[in-house]
Amino acid sequence: MYSIQVDSLSKSYGNFVAVDGIDLEVERGTIFGFLGPNGAGKTTTMKLLTTLIAPSSGKINILGIDGVKSPLEVRKKIGVVLQQPSYEPTLSVEKSLEKYGMMWNVDSKTRKMRVEELLVAFDLVDIRKKKNDDLSIGQRRRVQVAREFMHDMDLLFLDEPTVGLDPSARRNLLDYIKARVRDGLTIFFTTHILEEAEYLCDKIAIINRGKIIAVDTPEELKNKFGRQKTIKMHLEQKQDVSALLGEIPGCTIEYDSGTVITIHSDRSEQVLQDVLRILASSGISIEDLSVVPTSLEEIFLSVVKNSNESNNSSSK
Structure with missing residues (x-):
């Protein structure tokens, strides 16, 4: 069973092709890493899969739902944490979590239970009464990720979720994600920290210049390219x-x-x-x-370099 199935997906802005005919399959209950250099097409792909933008061509199937024809149905079943900071400046940490649960129509008893669980899981207990505006960048990021777990979802998109986190908070977040996946959640995960991808992901895709240039498990990528x-x-x-x-x-x-x-x-x-x-x-x-x-980072750099050299040669 697949949480994500993508066929010949493309997105163009005028003459610029941001995503160029990619195919993807993400199995349910797994963590799928999506890696690429800046400007490779990661963010555009994420926006396509979360139905924030429509594709120029191709098919998107999310949790058995046609993402092009029924984007609102898709959004009811997924969670999304984007790279951009998002927080309620005047609300306290616990009120922010509570509000997010209310937005998703989570009942009062479940909301209270989840708030307490997430405060502990994301090490937010000591700052639960602080306003978001008074938090550090790393603390705000932890709140931003934590609140997404206030509602039930089958698929979660995480775009650079550990930006601004110290090593301890980063590991706690990754371990929490792993635990949720063992319970059946599927994660689509982007990062620039290759050690995170190797530690966390069941399978990894590398995108460059809008094209998928490698897809496999971290171990098989090492066997192939390392x-x-x-x-x-x-x-x-x-x-x-x-x-x-x-x-x-x-x-x-x-x-x-x-x-x-x-x-x-x-x-x-x-x-x-x-x-x-x-x-x-x-x-x-x-x-x-x-x-x-050879480390996964070295493989990533090598695969992207070879892709760029191939593209440059073919364009001459």
């Missing part, structure tokens, strides 16, 4: 080994101060064997050694 690994070693004594290692094929080697060697290769096992053999035969001792797999 073959390169980084080998770091510290020599016991300072010495120049560039001549010894310079002929090893299939790698790039960086030398730092004569004691630190960093090697990048997509055939790291063979390269490491060659390096160790050469150093041992030359009587050079190693103090410590580590092999670091």
